[in-house]
Amino acid sequence: MDYALTRFTDEVRQAIAATGRVPAALIELTTPKANIPADLAFPTFRAAKALGLPPPQLAADLAAAIPRNETTLIGAVEASGPFLNFSMHPQRLASTVVSEIQARGAAYGHHADGQGRRVVVDYSAPNIARRMHVGHIRSTIIGQTLVNIFRALGYQVIGDNHLGDWGTQFGTVIAAIQRYGRPAAEGEAAMAQLEQLYARYNHELQAQTEQKEQAIVTGQPLPVFDPDLEAEARRWSLALEQGDPQARAIWQWCVDLTLAAAQRNYDRLGIVFDHAYGESFYEAMLPEVIAEALHSEAAYRDVDGSVVAELDKLPRFIIQRNDGGTVYMTRDIATVKFRLRAFDPAKIIYVVDGRQELHFRQLFAIVRAMGYARDVELVHIPFGIVTTPDGQPLSTRKGNMVYLESLLDEAVARARAVVEQKNPELAEAEKAAVAEAVGVGAVIYNDLYQDPRRNISLDWERMLATEGNSATYLQYSHARCCSILRRASEDGGVGPEAASLLLLTHPSETRLLKHLARLPEAVREAGDRYAPFVIAEWCYTTAREFGVFFEQCPVLKADPPALRAARLALVAATARALKNGLGLLGIAAPERM
RNA sequence: GGGGCUGUAGCUCAGUGGAUAGAGCAGCCGCCUUCUAAGCGGCCGGUCGUGCGUUCGAUCCGCACCAGCCCCGCCA
The missing domain is CATH 1.20.58 (Methane Monooxygenase Hydroxylase; Chain G, domain 1)
Structure with a gap:
């Protein structure tokens, strides 16, 4: 079954086609910018050119010709210059979206796109005999989020911790x-x-x-x-x-x-993780890999005895040293071979820092040249480095390295101080739990809120900001939803079951509903782009829309009771969807804070 | 020398061919006897690095240049 937004898009496409005036191939729909009061737009430029009409006239003609249909999600249809704008019908949207969220629960936003296909995600990869430091945190957090996202897209995901143990x-x-x-x-x-x-x-x-x-x-x-x-x-x-x-x-x-x-x-x-095969695991495969590289002529033996490859105009690289030893590349080739045989994946995703981009281009080139990876998509997700707030790289040599465990401890300690100040009446155990969720959430969000290619800074002020675009704000918004729901159940009163969702017509209610309807699309886009920040932005906008609704629409004191019930249902749906979004990011959603 | 990534408001970032380029932070001004003020609203702030090109239309696509960071055989 399709989600509301997908259905709306299909309905708009069909409605335009039903006028018989525009060939289906010329119906291209876009999502208007936020300042446009519409949910989907048909820019008529291309179609108008093909039909020999001025775009504004085509838009106006179509607006008049679009058939009205009370069973669709289409509400207002208006021409705005050369654009034909479609809005969702607020009441039909309300009942559709809230019902969807109620019905799907924790699976709201999930898809079946990847049904029957497997994805391997290679992430974290700490070095043995080293503490994990901020350099490892990015691969670990981004990797796990991609695992979560691809699972939500219906793929069978195999998470593999490729330990640096060799x-x-x-x-x-x-x-x-x-x-x-x-x-x-x-x-x-x-x-x-x-x-x-x-x-x-x-x-x-x-x-x-x-x-x-x-x-x-x-x-x-x-x-x-x-x-x-x-x-x-x-x-x-x-x-x-x-x-x-x-x-x-x-x-x-x-x-x-x-x-x-x-x-x-x-x-x-x-x-x-599903597995933690380290590099050592592949040791026994290496002679075979080198022999196959030579046999397939992907690589050749140099005069000094080393085995080298030079492919696709990429710089030459070694897969066997002149003393017979192997290198990282050799084990990575074996790893590809093993994963193809063991998992038959549609994709292998490497979450490794951007400085290794050339390495992966070489790796992908040689496994193709060796004939291994014919039907698999090999993807390197490069990410930037972690710096100090003033942009200095963190390094062991400079003595400013931050280790993962102390990073988490510090974040939790700082969060604890805020909890103590904001909510001193919480029980001790709950304070500790909230501080852990907020502190760890801040560390995770710091890694996910923007494009992974960018460098990120270890800026405590921003990470643990209690306002604005921060994990804390998202968690706070969720906790506020839960607070309303908790009070409602304490009061007894009308439960969400009796809700008449058609009463949700306030502009801030409609805006919130429209945004809730976008989670499935955000999940899909995050997967397509390997971009967890798409989910992060969805969560942030959800929190903002909820914040406006919270100010403008009383819930517990709403009158009549049916409106109260409808708003309670909306709050429950918001909490559910936000929790799902945060869950994909690996951020906990406490019910109180 | 070759290659990659980045360049959008004072700062941190969204915007991957359409309408008046959007947020947060910082600064200034409002709003708590009412569901959590870790909140909400308002003001201020932008030659989208530069130049050509493609297009009805370019922050977005192409080319060139500029700046910063990174990579370029026996480490991982």
Whole structure:
């Protein structure tokens, strides 16, 4: 069954066609801007040109010729210069939209577009032996929202956390643990120690490298180190790749430690994966992948023994080092191969920062050249970096890095202070729950409210703004709806069931209803554009329209009782739809705050 | 040198071929004896980076240029 807005659009198209004056192919409809008092418009320019008429005349002729039909959602039809404007009939809209929301409930806004098709979303991808920091939060949050959106579109979505659990840096981690000892602490503190060991090892290694370089410059014999840290790291890297039990045991310890720490963040953010195959998972497939790359002539063996590819005028890249080792690209090719075989997806979506754009163009080119990915759409969703409020990049080296767990803690602590000030009478447990929802919601919204390609800043003032376009405002609007509904049920009185929705004719009621009708369209657009901010904007506009309605239309004191009931039904529908929208973004909707 | 992303109000952003380019924040002014003022209304604020082109019509499409950020084989 189609949603109200889809039906309205079809009805308008049919109404124009029914006049017999415009060929169906020339009926192109647009959504007018907000300052135009109409819901759908037919700009007649092209059709008028084809028919040899001035556009305003065609528009006027059509306005007179459109058949009236009381069973459709079409209300006023007016020519406005060269435009033919259609408005939805407020009362028929009211009963249709509110009934739809009541009937579909949590599934209002969902579609069946992706029925029977699968989508893989590759997101989060924390590095093992590292704490998650703000750099990981974007992939995690945007990725989960895309998972939610594509599920709402009816796809079977497989979320895969592509752990950074492999690669040459792991040799360094193991070598560092062997040299300095295993961290004694637990949880994130142990991770911090691991990072320090890694940095300390690299620092010492750097010193050795500089001595070697100096010797070369001055022509002196190369110094001999015991141990040679670079050789040690490479040896452990190789040992790990070859399945050495000792290397493997240390590696597994790091993986377990990292995942346990990450899980706490995932739980708070509502992140749920279907799989967490790390890069290591694909190790066994790599020789086969390299052989197939060579056999398909997507890649060739260079004179120095490395295997390289040069495709589609893209820069040359390596899939096997001249020492026989593999790289990230090799594992990514294997990952595509595995996913195609295991899931047969219609799309694979990579939520990875924009600096890796070239990498993905190369990856997509080589898997096509190898004949792997014939019927799958490969999509890279690039996103910008996280900066300080004055635009400085956050980095470990600069010492201004913010770690995910402390970011969430800080946001919740700040939210807690606001709750304490705004609503001191709440019970302790509820204060804590509201603070968690508001703080975490603010962090999530900061990542989703705009185009992912833009850089975002870690600006506490804006993130935890209690006004304007913020998660808090959206949550507050939902809580206000719930407050009205709660009071209504306490009063007894007329329940939403008895509502006569035809009474909802106030302009602010109609505006709110029209906007509620747009959620299904927003979900579809968000999926088409891989753009969670489309949902965020829908939520924001919903909150604003509700805010106006709240000021202008008393609900509990509305008279007659049937109007009160109708408004209660509208408030319930608003709460439901807003909660659905926030749910897609992964933002909690408390009933009180 | 090649390539990618971004450029819209003082700041942060929507606007992906149509009508008078919209929000929030900041600034100024109003509205709480009435459902949560974490709210609502008003004012102020824009050569849509620049120039050509395509089109009946361009912030939007094409080309060139300018500015900022990012990427360009043995890291991920």
